[in-house]
Amino acid sequence: MTLRIIILTVFASVICFYNRDMLSKLIFNPWMVSERKQWYRMITSGFIHADWLHIGLNMLVFFSFGLAVERYYEMIFGVKGTYYFVMLYVAAIIFSITPSYVKHKHDYNYNALGASGAVAAVLFTAILFNPLAPVYLFGIIKLPGILVGVGYLFYEYRAGKQGGTNINHDAHFWGALFGVAYTILIHPPVVIHFFNQLTNF
Secondary structure, eight states: OHHHHHHHHHHHHHHHHHOHHHHHHHSBOHHHHHHHOOTTHHHHGGGOOSSHHHHHHHHHHHHHHHHHHHHHHHHHHGGGHHHHHHHHHHHHHHHHHHHHHHHHTTOTTOOBOOSHHHHHHHHHHHHHHOTTSEEEETTTEEEEHHHHHHHHHHHHHHHHHHOOSSSOHHHHHHHHHHHHHHHHHHOTTHHHHHHHHHTTO
């Protein structure tokens, strides 16, 4: 399923690279959601990206951790694991941009797009299952996932408060928290597993 989501996302993004009308119809615009009731934008915006670098980074991280999370879910839930994984991804897209919707629903000029919130959810789900698994910053610096996760949350929270960039840091922050909360909700024993892993640090 991870590969299917990547293929769908790349396909939708490439279409929007060359069709600006399609992009304007699918992008997340809180005003259009609020005033025109175009709620579908809260999902479609998660499958389109601004450029090749944007989609490349998102899909690389998603591929790196999505396969692992999918396997964890399948080990726990069997064939239903795939459905739980898809629900994680799609629900994270919606949940991660909801704070931006509340904040900007009267701003006609605000737009957002990309799978970053859902990717953050998958990344933090992977950390929840295996907090000591190494994560390589910039492909070089090897650190335990839990340390990278804590640093990531702190950075995204501060950056979201400061604003001033075209990056939706709020979506990253809330997507990460959603991934953890969702997985705990559907499989509470993961909390015990998480702390047992940390005792081996």
